[in-house]
Amino acid sequence: MFRMAKTILIVEDDESIRETMQTVLELEGHDVLTAENGHEGLKLLASEAKPCLILLDLMMPVMNGWQFAAALENDLKLADIPVIIVSAYSDKAINIKSKAILKKPIDLRALYNTIKQWCP
Amino acid sequence: MVESPFPGITIKAFGDGQMGQLIQAFDWAKTSLGPYELWPTSLKVHVSTILALPTSASIFWGEDLLQIYNDSCSKTMGKRHPANLGLPVKQGWPEAYAMTESFFKRIINNAEVVVLDRAFMPLERDGFIEETYFDSTMSPLRDGEGLIRGVLSLNSENTEIVLSERRTEVLRKISQSTIAPADHFKSLMQIFASNPYDIRFALLFMPDGLEPKLKLVANFGIAEHLVSGTGFDKLMSYIRATFTSNIMHEINDIQNLIPHAPIEPWPELTQNAVALSICSADLKSSKGVLIFGLSPRLKFDDHYRNYFTDMTQKIANALEADAQTRQALKMHKSFEFVNSVLENVPLMIFVKDAKELRFTHFNKAGEELLGYNSEDLIGKNDYDFFKKAEADFFIEKDRATLAGGKTLDIPEELIQTRLKGERILHTKKITLFDEQGQPEFLLGISEDITDKKLAEEQHKLLLQEQFARIEAEKMIQQRDDFISIAAHELRTPLTSISLQNQLIAKFLPTLIGTPNVEKLMSLTQNCQAQIERLTKLVENLLDVTRATTGRLVLDKTEVNLSELIQRISKGLEVELNKTKCKLELQLDPLVKGMWDAARLEQVLVNLLSNAMKFGKGQPIVISAKAEGAFAVLRVQDHGIGISNEDQVRLFNRFERAVSITSFGGLGLGLYISRQLVTAHGGTIRVQSELGTGTTFIVELPL
Numbered sequence: 001m002f003r004m005a006k007t008i009l010i011v012e013d014d015e016s017i018r019e020t021m022q023t024v025l026e027l028e029g030h031d032v033l034t035a036e037n038g039h040e041g042l043k044l045l046a047s048e049a050k051p052c053l054i055l056l057d058l059m060m061p062v063m064n065g066w067q068f069a070a071a072l073e074n075d076l077k078l079a080d081i082p083v084i085i086v087s088a089y090s091d092k093a094i095n096i097k098s099k100a101i102l103k104k105p106i107d108l109r110a111l112y113n114t115i116k117q118w119c120p
Numbered sequence: 121m122v123e124s125p126f127p128g129i130t131i132k133a134f135g136d137g138q139m140g141q142l143i144q145a146f147d148w149a150k151t152s153l154g155p156y157e158l159w160p161t162s163l164k165v166h167v168s169t170i171l172a173l174p175t176s177a178s179i180f181w182g183e184d185l186l187q188i189y190n191d192s193c194s195k196t197m198g199k200r201h202p203a204n205l206g207l208p209v210k211q212g213w214p215e216a217y218a219m220t221e222s223f224f225k226r227i228i229n230n231a232e233v234v235v236l237d238r239a240f241m242p243l244e245r246d247g248f249i250e251e252t253y254f255d256s257t258m259s260p261l262r263d264g265e266g267l268i269r270g271v272l273s274l275n276s277e278n279t280e281i282v283l284s285e286r287r288t289e290v291l292r293k294i295s296q297s298t299i300a301p302a303d304h305f306k307s308l309m310q311i312f313a314s315n316p317y318d319i320r321f322a323l324l325f326m327p328d329g330l331e332p333k334l335k336l337v338a339n340f341g342i343a344e345h346l347v348s349g350t351g352f353d354k355l356m357s358y359i360r361a362t363f364t365s366n367i368m369h370e371i372n373d374i375q376n377l378i379p380h381a382p383i384e385p386w387p388e389l390t391q392n393a394v395a396l397s398i399c400s401a402d403l404k405s406s407k408g409v410l411i412f413g414l415s416p417r418l419k420f421d422d423h424y425r426n427y428f429t430d431m432t433q434k435i436a437n438a439l440e441a442d443a444q445t446r447q448a449l450k451m452h453k454s455f456e457f458v459n460s461v462l463e464n465v466p467l468m469i470f471v472k473d474a475k476e477l478r479f480t481h482f483n484k485a486g487e488e489l490l491g492y493n494s495e496d497l498i499g500k501n502d503y504d505f506f507k508k509a510e511a512d513f514f515i516e517k518d519r520a521t522l523a524g525g526k527t528l529d530i531p532e533e534l535i536q537t538r539l540k541g542e543r544i545l546h547t548k549k550i551t552l553f554d555e556q557g558q559p560e561f562l563l564g565i566s567e568d569i570t571d572k573k574l575a576e577e578q579h580k581l582l583l584q585e586q587f588a589r590i591e592a593e594k595m596i597q598q599r600d601d602f603i604s605i606a607a608h609e610l611r612t613p614l615t616s617i618s619l620q621n622q623l624i625a626k627f628l629p630t631l632i633g634t635p636n637v638e639k640l641m642s643l644t645q646n647c648q649a650q651i652e653r654l655t656k657l658v659e660n661l662l663d664v665t666r667a668t669t670g671r672l673v674l675d676k677t678e679v680n681l682s683e684l685i686q687r688i689s690k691g692l693e694v695e696l697n698k699t700k701c702k703l704e705l706q707l708d709p710l711v712k713g714m715w716d717a718a719r720l721e722q723v724l725v726n727l728l729s730n731a732m733k734f735g736k737g738q739p740i741v742i743s744a745k746a747e748g749a750f751a752v753l754r755v756q757d758h759g760i761g762i763s764n765e766d767q768v769r770l771f772n773r774f775e776r777a778v779s780i781t782s783f784g785g786l787g788l789g790l791y792i793s794r795q796l797v798t799a800h801g802g803t804i805r806v807q808s809e810l811g812t813g814t815t816f817i818v819e820l821p822l
Binding site for chain 2: 024108
């Protein structure tokens with residue numbers, strides 16, 4: 001399936017972090033989709049083109065990161081999208097099949113490196 | 121006219137009495153005395169004399185000793201009068217003459233005078249041989265020539281006196297003896313046996329146990345085996361009738377009912393008996409029935425009858441007394457029982473008289489409590505032992521109890537004891553009334569509740585402490601919860617700020633050449649350093665909550681401790697230079713184990729930071745080596761040191777060994793370090809002396 005080479009999905013409930021991350025990624029030349037929670041994220045994935053990477057927060061209302069990751073894994077069309085966990089609960093994230101963990105507060109350089117790796 | 125042998129005395133006739141007329145009318149010609157007219161004058165004089173005597177007198181005259189007697193004598197002769205007049209003694213008193221023949225001979229032949237004192241005389245005067253007693257004086261009677269021709273017998277009968285005396289004696293014995301079932305009435309039977317002339321036999325019937333059936337319980341005079349047979353049923357019906365009616369029954373056919381041989385010393389069969397109910401004067405209830413065999417030689421007159429009645433009455437009284445004694449004994453025993461209970465209960469029990477409120481009784485527990493002997497207390501009142509105010513209180517309660525007539529409950533009262541100090545009592549006061557319903561005694565029962573109260577208070581205190589601890593734990597929980605929430609909440613804006621600051625820092629270099637851009641760059645750098653510092657504080661707080669909730673998770677990989685130390689010390693070079701502490705490393709090259717490198721770094725940074733903070737610019741030594749199964753890490757400074765008491769609480773949460781005004785920090789470092797080391801299965805401890813420095817020793821399992 002066609003994958004948007006430059007599109008990154010951010011699923012994060014905190015508006016300030018979400019918008020800052022969006023700015024950072026857009027300045028790097030990416031198209032950015034944002035969702036406030038897992039449920040919205042799944043809705044975006046169903047309607048929009050498939051992103052090259054998902055940055056996923058864990059603690060969120062409505063549908064949290066763990067539930068989102070589980071739904072993703074069960075959807076054959078979406079299961080191959082790499083997921084990067086971005087969370088303060090780094091130790092709780094171990095149960096999720098993810099490509100990497102970015103611990104909050106986010107180190108900008110680490111964020112760049114990760115993105116470069118999965119969305120060149 | 122008859123010629124008188126005594127000049128001056130003329131015998132005209134034998135007077136007007138019955139005997140005088142009888143003697144004159146009697147046909148003496150048929151007797152050996154011959155016609156009256158031929159009698160010698162001396163005999164006539166003798167006869168005249170006895171007829172004039174008020175006492176009983178007889179003359180036995182002539183060869184055959186023919187009897188002539190006076191009026192008084194005739195009254196004692198029963199049916200022998202008047203037949204015996206003019207009869208020879210041998211014929212007239214055959215039973216008595218058997219005994220008296222020798223006397224007659226001695227009197228006549230030897231001119232002796234025979235005096236008999238209460239002599240037993242078997243006289244048949246009423247159709248049966250009677251047991252009689254006489255005082256007799258028998259003296260010779262002479263004729264005109266002085267020859268002994270007859271015997272004068274002067275008698276006074278005292279049968280009644282003799283009988284009365286011996287019967288009184290038996291009644292006396294009954295009164296003085298203990299008549300009780302205890303000896304199976306042996307003593308009673310012995311008393312009966314002492315009077316066999318009146319009591320031929322005696323049979324005692326009593327109810328058998330609780331059954332109303334009467335049973336022979338004791339016997340005298342008749343053997344037990346005789347009391348049975350065909351007539352026995354009839355006897356029992358007499359007995360039952362007597363028992364229920366309390367009326368004396370005369371039994372005239374006792375030989376039919378209990379056939380038995382004559383009882384010694386009388387040769388006659390015992391034909392008559394009486395059955396009497398053993399019943400005290402109030403006639404309330406009969407205790408049994410007594411059957412007495414009557415003497416065949418005694419008239420069943422009122423005296424005899426009353427004798428049995430009196431005897432039975434006395435026996436009834438004795439039995440009643442015995443029953444009362446036993447009842448009293450039983451009462452005494454039950455009183456003793458109650459007394460010993462009262463004496464031994466662990467409560468103070470005292471009794472005061474209602475009038476003066478003086479102690480009349482005090483039990484053992486009371487003595488022990490007050491510290492006085494019963495003897496010291498009895499007769500005294502409260503004022504003798506307690507202070508006036510205390511005694512006033514007690515007396516007031518006593519009076520209130522007596523006035524109300526009800527039980528007064530005093531849940532708590534203080535009492536000053538002699539040996540045990542002040543005690544708290546729970547007392548009940550009760551009025552005891554006399555037969556007229558007037559208060560007679562005051563009964564007091566006191567329980568010493570001092571220990572109970574003390575225990576209660578201690579329990580209350582314990583509960584309070586427990587409550588306080590739970591409250592404190594709750595507060596600590598709330599604090600930890602708050603810290604956890606606060607830390608998480610802080611981290612989200614921190615993430616945002618950090619990311620934005622980094623973005624600014626990244627793009628500022630593109631503005632080089634613009635005024636002040638270098639200064640802005642330096643500011644964003646400082647800003648980032650402060651953000652990281654803040655981040656660390658938040659991380660520490662989160663570690664604390666992780667540790668307290670048991671959520672510390674280790675990411676173990678193979679770590680070389682020496683390499684880790686070298687890397688960290690390099691990273692802290694700037695700070696070391698600032699504190700002017702020289703760092704000396706004594707590291708074995710290979711100290712490897714499966715540890716969480718990031719967590720060990722946290723511990724090392726913490727220990728090293730402390731060493732720098734409190735090291736007073738003196739050298740710091742870090743050593744690492746393998747010792748047995750452990751990797752041992754030492755971080756030693758030569759700074760201010762830690763006092764012993766501070767060492768104890770050093771590893772607790774939010775504790776600091778130094779005052780917060782001199783040194784900052786949340787006081788979490790060592791707590792987190794210990795939690796991290798413990799999570800690795802290791803230990804951390806401190807060795808320190810004030811003024812010389814501190815060494816932290818960490819041991820980690822290899």
